[in-house]
Amino acid sequence: MASKVLREPGEIAQLYRDQCRFPALCRADVGPVVTSRYGGQYCNIYTEWTQRDLERNESVKFCRQYIVFHDDTSVVYSGASGNCTEIKGELLSVDSPSGDMKAVLRESSIKAEDKQFLEIWHKNRKLKCLNLTTLNKHGKVYEDDQFGCMVWSHSETHLLYVAEKKRPKTESYFQGPETGSLTDEEETGAADKKEETVLGHQFEYYEDWGEALVNKSSPVLCVLDIEGSNITVLEGIPPNISPGQAFWAPGDTGLVFVGWWHEPFRLGLKYCANRRSSLFYVDLASGKCDQLSCDSSSVCSPRLSPDHCRIAYLESGVFGPHQQCSRLCVYDWYTQQTSVVVDVQTRAREDGFTGIYTSMLSPRCWSADSQRVLISCAQRCRKDLLVVDTSSHEVTSLTSQSQEGSWSLLNIHRDLMVISCSSPNQPPDLRVGFLPAKGSETQVSWVTLEETQTQDQISWNTVNLSPPAEQDNTLYPGLDFDAILLKPKEPTEGSKLPLIVMPHGGPHSVLVTEWILSTAVLCKMGFGVLLVNYRGSLGFGQDNISSLPGNIGAQDVRDVQFAVDTVLKLGDFDEQRIAVIGGSHGGFLACHLIGQYPERYKACVARNPVTNLASMLGSTDIPDWCMVEAGYEYNTDIQIEAATLEQMLNKSPIKHVSKVKAPVLLLLGEEDRRVPSKQGVEYYRALKALRVPVRLLWYPGNNHALSKVDAESDGFINAALWVIQHLSL
Numbered sequence: 001m002a003s004k005v006l007r008e009p010g011e012i013a014q015l016y017r018d019q020c021r022f023p024a025l026c027r028a029d030v031g032p033v034v035t036s037r038y039g040g041q042y043c044n045i046y047t048e049w050t051q052r053d054l055e056r057n058e059s060v061k062f063c064r065q066y067i068v069f070h071d072d073t074s075v076v077y078s079g080a081s082g083n084c085t086e087i088k089g090e091l092l093s094v095d096s097p098s099g100d101m102k103a104v105l106r107e108s109s110i111k112a113e114d115k116q117f118l119e120i121w122h123k124n125r126k127l128k129c130l131n132l133t134t135l136n137k138h139g140k141v142y143e144d145d146q147f148g149c150m151v152w153s154h155s156e157t158h159l160l161y162v163a164e165k166k167r168p169k170t171e172s173y174f175q176g177p178e179t180g181s182l183t184d185e186e187e188t189g190a191a192d193k194k195e196e197t198v199l200g201h202q203f204e205y206y207e208d209w210g211e212a213l214v215n216k217s218s219p220v221l222c223v224l225d226i227e228g229s230n231i232t233v234l235e236g237i238p239p240n241i242s243p244g245q246a247f248w249a250p251g252d253t254g255l256v257f258v259g260w261w262h263e264p265f266r267l268g269l270k271y272c273a274n275r276r277s278s279l280f281y282v283d284l285a286s287g288k289c290d291q292l293s294c295d296s297s298s299v300c301s302p303r304l305s306p307d308h309c310r311i312a313y314l315e316s317g318v319f320g321p322h323q324q325c326s327r328l329c330v331y332d333w334y335t336q337q338t339s340v341v342v343d344v345q346t347r348a349r350e351d352g353f354t355g356i357y358t359s360m361l362s363p364r365c366w367s368a369d370s371q372r373v374l375i376s377c378a379q380r381c382r383k384d385l386l387v388v389d390t391s392s393h394e395v396t397s398l399t400s401q402s403q404e405g406s407w408s409l410l411n412i413h414r415d416l417m418v419i420s421c422s423s424p425n426q427p428p429d430l431r432v433g434f435l436p437a438k439g440s441e442t443q444v445s446w447v448t449l450e451e452t453q454t455q456d457q458i459s460w461n462t463v464n465l466s467p468p469a470e471q472d473n474t475l476y477p478g479l480d481f482d483a484i485l486l487k488p489k490e491p492t493e494g495s496k497l498p499l500i501v502m503p504h505g506g507p508h509s510v511l512v513t514e515w516i517l518s519t520a521v522l523c524k525m526g527f528g529v530l531l532v533n534y535r536g537s538l539g540f541g542q543d544n545i546s547s548l549p550g551n552i553g554a555q556d557v558r559d560v561q562f563a564v565d566t567v568l569k570l571g572d573f574d575e576q577r578i579a580v581i582g583g584s585h586g587g588f589l590a591c592h593l594i595g596q597y598p599e600r601y602k603a604c605v606a607r608n609p610v611t612n613l614a615s616m617l618g619s620t621d622i623p624d625w626c627m628v629e630a631g632y633e634y635n636t637d638i639q640i641e642a643a644t645l646e647q648m649l650n651k652s653p654i655k656h657v658s659k660v661k662a663p664v665l666l667l668l669g670e671e672d673r674r675v676p677s678k679q680g681v682e683y684y685r686a687l688k689a690l691r692v693p694v695r696l697l698w699y700p701g702n703n704h705a706l707s708k709v710d711a712e713s714d715g716f717i718n719a720a721l722w723v724i725q726h727l728s729l
Contacts, residue, residue: 005498005526005729012525012720016713019521022427022452023051025420026061029363030413032099040076042069045418045449046095047410047430048087057710062086066430066449070416073434075447091116091143092150092161101127103150103159105141116141120159120226128229132163137231138222139164144212145360146269147219147244153252154308158223160255162244165218166233170202209242210268210621211674211704217266219244221255221282236287242266243280245301250308250333254283256292258299258313264636268621268674272322273359274298279313279331292331293338299329301361305370309333310390312341312365312373314356319624319634321549323508325355325542328373330390341373341390347541353386353395354379357510357538367435368415374435376409376419378539381462381482383512385409385419387441396441405513419446422515424486424523425458458523459489462513465566471558473535476547481540483563484513484531486523487572497528498577498727499567501593501601503560504531505584507552507629508545510538518716525720528573534559534589550631552585553651557592564600576602577727581719583607583667584675584704588653591683594664595656603726605719607667608675608704611683613648619676657686663693665722667715669702695722 006012031044045066053060062084069077092105104119115133118141119126132141142148142162151160206217219242221234234255237243246257260269260277269275279293279302293299293315302313310333314326328342345355358377365374373388383406385398399407405423412418415435422428430450436443466480473479487497500522504511511531519529533539534556536548548555568575580601582590587609594604610616617626617640624634630648649655666684668677680696687694697718699711706715723729 004495005724006524007724007729009717009721012521013717015524016517016521016716017054019517019524020052020054020713022515022517023049023062025408025410025428025430026050028410028418028430029095030411030416030418031095033414040069041071042067043416044068044081045432047418047450049084052709052713054709054713059709060086061090064450068416068432068447068449070434072414074445075432075434078432078447078449080449091141092148094150094152096152096156097154098156101152101156103152105143105150105161118159118161118224128226130224130229130231132231135231136166138166138220138233140215141222142216142219142244144216146209146213147216147242149244149246151247153248154250155252157226158248158252159226160246160248161222161224162219162246163222163233164216165220167206168198168201169196170198170200170204172202173200175199207262207266209266210270211672212270213268214671214673214703218242221246221257223255223284234282234284236282236289237280238289241280247302247304249281250304253285254281256281256302256304256311258302261295267624271359272622273300273314273316273326274319274322274324276318279311292336293329300359303361303363303365303373305366306368307370309370312361312390314359314361315340320628321508321545322622322625323357323359323506323538324545325357325538326359328356328375328388339390341393342388342395344542346543348380352379352400353397354539354541356386362409362411364411364413365409367412372435372438374409374412374417376407378510378512380539381484381510381512381533381537382406383408383514385417387435389438398441398444401442405515408514417444422452423454424460424484424513424515424519425455427452427455427515455520455524457489458486458520460484460486460513463563463567465559465563467535467559467562471555471562473547473551473555476543479535479540479544479547481535481537481544481559481563482533483567484511484533485567486519486529486531488523488526488528496574496577497526497572498579498723498729499528499530499564499573500723501530501532501560501564501578501580503534503556503580503582503586503589504537505582505586506538507534507536507548507556507585507588508538509585512539521716522720527723528567530563530567532560532563534563549628552588552629553592553653553655556589557596560589560593561597561600577729579603579605579662579723579727581605581607581723582609583706585610587611587675591653591660591664592656594660594662595653596659598659598661601662602728603665603723604662605665605667605722606680606683607706607715608669608672608677609653609666609680609683610675611679612652612654614645614652615682616675616679617645617648619678621673654683654686657683658690660687660690660692663722663726664695665719666694666696667706667711667719668696668698669704669706669711670698670700671702672704674704693726 027048029046102121120128241259433446580590587606627634668680
C-alpha cells in the first residue's frame with residue numbers, strides 16, 4: 001500500500017509558498033560597546049536576511065537590529081530593537097571601526113542607465129555621495145565575495161574597495177569622417193580624438209573569471225580619500241595578478257590582498273579553491289608590492305587579528321579537486337614568519353576532528369586576545385563551530401555535544417559570537433553567546449535572539465555507511481560515508497513511502513544537517529528524501545576526497561546505490577516508487593544511476609547535468625575539472641590524447657544512455673558557464689532518439705545555480721509533478 005502524497009499543483013505551490021516565508025541569515029555585525037547612564041553596557045547587533053518573494057519574483061534583503069546588554073562574559077538581557085526594514089539598491093555597506101560612519105555602495109537606474117554611487121554617512125546624515133559611473137576612474141565595483149571588499153582604514157580617513165579596471169573607449173574604423181575629406185583643423189581634432197579612443201577594438205575579447213563572475217576580468221584596488229573625495233586606483237600590482245579580498249595593513253601603511261595569477265589564461269574561480277594565488281602587500285608610499293606567502297599554493301580569506309599583529313588565512317593545493325581539506329596558516333606581521341596552525345587531515349582523529357573544509361572565514365574570526373580563531377565547517381555531515389588555539393594548535397568543537405543540526409558563525413567581536421543554527425526540520429535561527437576562556441570551550445551559554453518554528457511533520461536522522469569489501473578503494477581502504485534521511489513524521493499506517501534520492505554536486509561538496517527548502521517541502525508532501533554524501537565528499541578527511549578522482553561514474557554511483565539499498569532494508573519505502581534528483585555532478589550521478597540501474601529508478605530530474613566529459617572539456621570554464629575527475633593531471637599547456645578522451649567518454653552518463661528507461665526531466669540554465677547547457681541538450685537528443693520520455697525546461701538569464709526566484713520555484717514544482725506522474729502517485 002502506497003503512502004498518500006500531496007499531488008495537486010495548487011496545493012504544492014501553496015506549500016512551497018508557505019515554506020519560502022522562512023528567511024535565511026546572510027550577515028551579522030556587532031556594534032561598539034555603549035555604557036548606559038546607569039552603568040550597564042550594551043551593543044547593537046545588525047543583521048541582514050534574505051527571503052524569496054514569489055509575487056515580486058525576486059529575493060528580497062532586509063535588516064533588523066537587536067540590543068544585547070552584557071558584562072563581557074555573559075548576556076544579561078537581549079531583544080529586538082525595531083522591526084524589519086527592506087534594503088533596496090544596496091550592494092555593499094560597512095560601518096567604520098568606531099561605528100560613527102558608514103559607507104554604502106548603491107546601484108540605481110537613472111534614465112534607464114545603471115549607475116553606481118558611493119555614499120558616506122555620519123550618524124544621522126549623508127556626508128557624501130559620489131557618482132562612480134560619472135567619475136569614470138574605473139569600471140563597476142565588485143560586490144561578490146570572491147574578489148569584493150569594502151574596508152575602512154584604521155584611521156577612518158580612507159575607504160578601500162575593488163573594481164573592474166577602466167577600459168579604453170573604442171570605436172569602429174568607420175565611425176569617424178572619411179579619410180582625406182578633413183580640413184587641417186578637423187585633422188588636428190581627429191588626432192586628439194585618436195589619443196582618447198582606440199579604433200577597431202570594440203569587439204575585443206576580455207577573459208573573465210567564469211561562472212558567477214562574468215564580466216569580471218581585471219580587478220583593481222581603489223582607495224577613496226574621504227575628506228578630499230579623491231579616488232586613487234593603485235599601481236604597483238604585478239600585471240599578471242588579479243587582486244581581491246583586500247584590507248588595510250597595520251598602521252595603514254599599505255594594503256594586504258590575495259592575488260590570483262591569470263597567466264596563461266583565466267579559469268573559473270567561483271567554488272574553485274584550488275587556483276594558484278598568494279598573499280601580497282603593497283606599500284602605499286613606495287608602491288612596492290611584496291609576496292607574503294609561497295607561490296605554489298592557493299590561499300584565501302585573510303583576516304587580521306585584533307592586535308594587528310597576525311594574519312590568519314586558508315591554504316590549499318593547486319589544481320587537483322576544486323574543494324579540499326584546507327590548512328589554517330598564520331602570518332606574523334612583524335617577524336614575517338608563517339606557521340601552519342592546522343594541517344591537512346587525511347583521516348578523522350580520535351576526538352572526531354576531520355579537518356577544515358571551507359573557503360571563507362567569517363568577516364571577523366579572531367578571539368579578543370588574538371590567540372584563537374573560530375571556524376564553522378563540515379565535520380562529516382554536520383556543520384560544527386570549531387575553536388583553534390594558534391599557540392597550542394589544539395582544535396576544540398563548541399557544538400559537538402549539541403543534538404541540533406548545523407551551526408554557522410556569522411561574526412565574533414570582543415568574544416561575542418553571533419551564529420545561526422538550523423536543522424532539516426528547523427529553519428535558521430539567530431543566537432549570541434560569549435566565547436568561554438581556554439579550556440572551557442564547551443561551556444557556551446547561547447541566547448536566542450530570533451526563534452524559528454520547528455516543522456514537527458518532518459523527522460530526520462543520519463545513516464552511516466561502510467561499503468562492502470568488494471567496493472573498497474584499494475588506494476584508500478576503510479573509508480565510510482554518511483547519508484541524511486528525511487521522512488514525514490506520521491506516515492499513513494501500514495503504508496510505504498515513495499523515496500527521492502538526492503546526491504550532491506561538486507563532487508567535492510557536502511550536504512549537511514541544515515534547513516533546505518526543497519527537501520523540507522518534498523518531505524511535507526509525503527516523500528522520503530535521501531541525501532547522500534558519497535566517498536569524495538567534504539568533511540570526512542582528505543583521503544575521502546582523494547579517493548574519487550579517476551573513479552567517477554563508478555565509486556560515487558555505487559556509493560549512492562549502496563545507500564539506497566541500505567535504506568530500503570528498513571522497510572519504510574516502496575521499492576517500486578524511487579526517483580532520483582540531482583544537479584551538476586549530482587545530475588551526472590542521477591543520469592548514471594538510471595543508466596546503470598535502469599530497473600530501480602522510475603523517474604529522474606537533472607539540473608544542468610554533466611553528461612559527456614569529453615564534449616564538455618572545450619566549452620566549460622573549468623576544463624581542469626574534467627581532467628582531474630577523470631583521473632588525469634591537468635596543466636595549462638597539456639595536449640589531449642585520443643585515449644584520454646575515450647576514457648572521459650567511458651566515465652560519462654552518455655555511455656549508458658541506451659539502457660535508460662526512466663522518464664527524464666532536464667532543467668537547464670541558458671547562461672551556464674560551468675556545465676554548458678549543450679551537455680543537457682546532448683542527453684536530451686539521445687533520449688529522444690531512443691524514444692525515452694524526456695522533457696527539457698530552458699531558463700533564460702540563469703546560470704549554473706538556477707537560483708533566480710522564478711527559475712527555482714518553477715523548476716521545483718515541475719520536478720515534483722514529474723516525479724508524481726511517473727511514480728504513479
